[in-house]
Amino acid sequence: MTTLPFLVELGCEELPPKSLKTLAESFLAGIEAGLKQAGLSYDHARYYAAPRRLAVSVQHLALQQPDRTVHVDGPPVKAAFDANGNPTQAAVGFAKKNGVDIADIDRSGEKLRVSKHIQGETAVALLPHIVQQALDNLPIAKRMRWGASKVEFVRPTQWLVMLLGDKVVPTTILSQQADRITRGHRFMAQDERLALHYTNYPASLEHSYETQLEMAYVVPDFAKRQQMIIAAVEKLAAEQGGKALMPAALLDEVTALVEYPVPLVCRFEERFLHVPQEALISTMQDNQKYFCLVDNNGKLLPRFITVANVKSTNAKFIVEGNEKVVRPRLTDAEFFFKQDKKVTLESRNERLKTVVFQAQLGTVYEKAERISELAAFIAAQIGGDVALAQRAGILAKCDLATEMVGEFPELQGIAGYYYAQNDGEANDVALALNEQYLPKFAGDVLPSTKTGLAVAIADKLDTLVGIFGINQPPTGSKDPFGLRRAAIGLLRIIIEKELALDINVLSQQAVNAYGSKLSNANTVNEVFEFLLGRYRAMYEEQGITVDVIQAVQTLKPAQPLDFDRRIKAVANFRNLAEAEALAAANKRVANILSKDGVTVTGGVDNSLLSEVAEQALAAKVASLQTQLAPLFAAGDYTPALSALAALRAPIDQFFDSVMVNAEDAAIRQNRLNLLASLRELFLKTADISQLQ
Template identity: 50%
Template sequence: MTTQDLLIELGTEELPPKALVQLAQSFADSIKTQLTASELAFTYVKSLNSPRRLSVIVEGLQTQQVDKEVEKKGPSVDVAFDADGNPTKAALGWARGNGISIEQASRLKTDKGEWLVHKATEKGQPVTALLQDFIERAIKQLPIPRPMRWGSSEHSFIRPVHHLTVLLGNEVVTCSVLGIDSSNTVTGHRFHHPELVTIANASSYIEQMADAHVLVDFEQRKAVIREQIEELAEQENATPVMDEALLDEVASLVEWPVAHVAHFEERFLQVPKEALIYTMKDDQRYFPLEDNQGQLLPRFIFVSNIESKDPKQVIEGNEKVIRPRLADAEFFFATDQKTPLAQRVEGLHKVLFQKQLGTLGEKAERISRLSGAIATLLNDDAEAAARAGLLAKADLMSDMVMEFPEVQGVMGMHYARLDGESDLVANAIEGHYHPRFAGDTLPDSKVACAVALADKLDTLAGIFGIGQTPKGDRDPFALRRAAIGLLRVLIEKELPLDLPLLVDEAIKGYGDKIKASSALTDSIVDFLLGRFRAYYEDQSVPVDVIQAVMARRPTVAFDFDRRVHAVHAFKSNPEADALAAANKRVSNILAKADQVGSSVDPDLLSEAEEKALHSALDSVRNDVSADAEQGNYDAALSRLASLREPVDAFFEQVMVNADDSAVRANRLALLSQLRAQFLNIADISLLQS
């Protein structure tokens, strides 16, 4: 079998940086899928890219499909021939379609009859004959929301396309895609190597592109950028503010990364660092620097796409660019301080939250009331919680947040402190947005937790109250994210608050804007409970464990969490499988019984095994109930695991459906008590082995 390396490159204008990696990977995945479907073997498929190209390298590609022996089944003999043995139209048509005569057909006998069959050799095609379709299909499958046209071309793509390179080994494969004919030439770096690069062989592509100042391996580019930033930061005795999303975006903006350190005036450090960091990272794709204490330094690192002979000019150019952006932040900060945060609450009444639910001002008042109520339940400072809830959204009316929405909450915290509000209130204003995403930090005080819960509950109650629940992928108010965040706060901060009570309190705040009802409360609570599956699956908790706890519908999230972890641990217990099976059997027996009593008459226990089970159950009953009441579910399940032997013996030796109705009822009551002990914690009959 002959193999060669394959190169496909689609050369374009600069691609959207936030979409580059996804586009390139989708392109490579589609090519890989089609090669596999066409039974063409290969060693490896690698996605490559730069801001001006989507590329795929296939190493060790089989150059020709293997010939295949195929059987083409025709009509049954009964249908293929008439009573005189002459071929029917059906048979003749089938034979003609296969390019044979009836006499050349074979016969296949099966249990269901005899059939005409044609055994043929299907000639394998060379990969060169398939690549045109592969590439066209891969391009059509790219996730491009808004394709564009350019010049007089009738074709459309995410950006104008300038060349198509398709090489199998060192040979150009003839293709024409998006009006571009294939060749063996590609563009090099726009400035360092503006002339075309002739690729000698698919296997030399990466090396030749590096010679042309283009690093086509995204991970290599990203690693180079990270290394350069870390080296420069070390030289500055600083720590870079660097996250993966920013690294990905910068790596998608440059083909030949060169990092530099630049400065800005120290006077800008009077502005809260979060606003400065946002400006540098999100507006300019710069990497701010902090000292060992986490204080922002008047320096930053930027990554250029050119290796300049005069780096000073490049540095000064970037310093010139950042200056007006920081000056804007400085101006907004100074202007905002002229109006106390509390005075901005009135402006919220002019901003619509939702047309049926009123303004942000009304929402602030509801959050304030609900925050105080939750803080009271937590035995914490209700006055501080109510104050923080009222001011939580006020910074939305500030110039800084209007210009830089991502710093909402953070600026509210700073402005609150400048206004003389307590640290408790100020921190709660910032903390109430947490967690903002998976893995984010949580509010750091009970007051902040109260405001965070109030904000999320208010949104859930209002949107559910007007019937705009999430459907499919549509969730315009991010209710799923709010629900997960709410559960995380309750669980990870160990807050023993009951969901129906919280939801009812949130609904009450809307007055006559929404109609309070048990059905509305139940629908919101069910929605919240439904988020547990996603929450625990992220922690690799099996679905059956979640379902076992869900069957009991505990509505205190922290209690739900303790049950899940206890049942998860119990599942690995050697006794778990047998007890789960026994519980399933008990559940089925009780479901078929007409009536089951709650008390057991010891005088009606005649078999040794039922007496033993009754005795064993009595010996653990009080301790199990006490453990369950205290939330010590691990201990409770450990005690119940000791029942395995008497339970097994009972089912082996005792006939539950005895002829004597009194004995039968007594045995059913015994099983009901056994089942009830487990149901104190979870329905373990749902556990899978």
């Protein structure tokens, strides 16, 4: 089969840097989907992405679709011909629609069928539509028009390259006629327009494309450009005696801003270092796209690295320009910090008395009062300092009224920590003001102090209870108060910090703190069910299978830590050789006990046990009830459930030789009681019958 490489490149005005990588990945996915749908085979494909271009390269693309036969089914044969064998209107219409004679229609099956041989189209004919469709399906939030054209795209288009081998694929897409002309670096390439050429030897089209553009100071490979940035920034940081902060999102954005990266070291005045470094880092990263430098202790250095898009013979002017631009932003942060420290953190609660948290739930200050009350209750439960938790709770939202958080919302909690320290608050109180928001994302750290734990749990639970209490739970993709994130954070804290807390008890305390504000009488139960549903997402991320999660969910343990112990026990049990047989036996027992008319009236009467197998099972169940009681009481489920594996043999023997539905009513009832006591043993941990 004849194949050739294919390259498509769409040139644009500067593409949005935050979405460049996503656009490129979607462009590649769209083209690959189109090729597969068209039946055009290929070896592999990859994307290129730079500020002014999106491109996809496909290797060893088939030049022709394979011929294929398509079968079209029509109306039932019985409806297509009358009793005399004459075609009805249904048959006539079907034949006409498919352009065949009735005599050529296959009627050997239940329905009429026409088989059509379709000759494969050429790749040249198919590629324009595939590329157009891929571009149409890009995840663009808002498309724009330019000039007098009605064409819409994320940015105005400038050129289009479409090469199959060394031949241009003739087409016009997004107002651009396909050609072989691309463009080099806007400033550094002497001749910005560049004609792409490909020869089979020695390089591939993919390699030719990269090489020719790199000679024109454009590194089209997003990943390669990013690695160049990382290597250069790390080298410069080491030379400055520090380490560069390179968050993934910022690194992607900077990579999307430059075609030819040139990292440069810049400085700022050391006097700014008395400002909370989080504020300085925030403004330099978010507003200026700089990589900040810290020392080995994580303390900010008065230097940063900017990545220029041009290689200058006088780089000092670029450095000076960036230093000049950043100075006013750092001055603003310094000013806000000084102004905020003129009044105490606690005094800002007066302003929060007029700031609405939620129309039906009152002000932010009222929320702080509830957090304070609930945090004190939780601190008592987990062995924390009640007074510190109460104090941290009442100060929890004060920094929302500061100038610093007003300018840098991402510093909520962090600003509170510094201002609490400035006011002489206890260290645990100051830490709790920041830790209340932890964890902020999946895998984030958890609060380190008991005061922080208490406030973090109280804050999340207060929001959950409040929103459910006014009947506004999350629906579908809408979750304006972030309740799903709050729920998983709450569960993570309780489980990973091994806190013996009961969700229903805490929820009731939160409900009580709201007084008469809540209209939903079923709030505690609905919050519990919502949290119960969050376990699945949380444990699936850890590789726990759905049936294990459901086996524990069925029992609805009220303590998250207890839930976690049961999950681990069932996951361990599932790997035992006896697990499959015992799960099946539990399912069988559950089915027997759930039948209409079946009731369990009490314990097992040993005098009614006549069969050897039922005597053996009853003895083993009774022995395990005594043996495992301390383990169940201590929540030590893993060894308890493993010990129940010993029931496999007596259960198998019981079902092989004992008739549960004996004619004698007393014997039948006693055997049902035995099965019920057996099932109850397993239900002390989970519903094993749920295991697949």
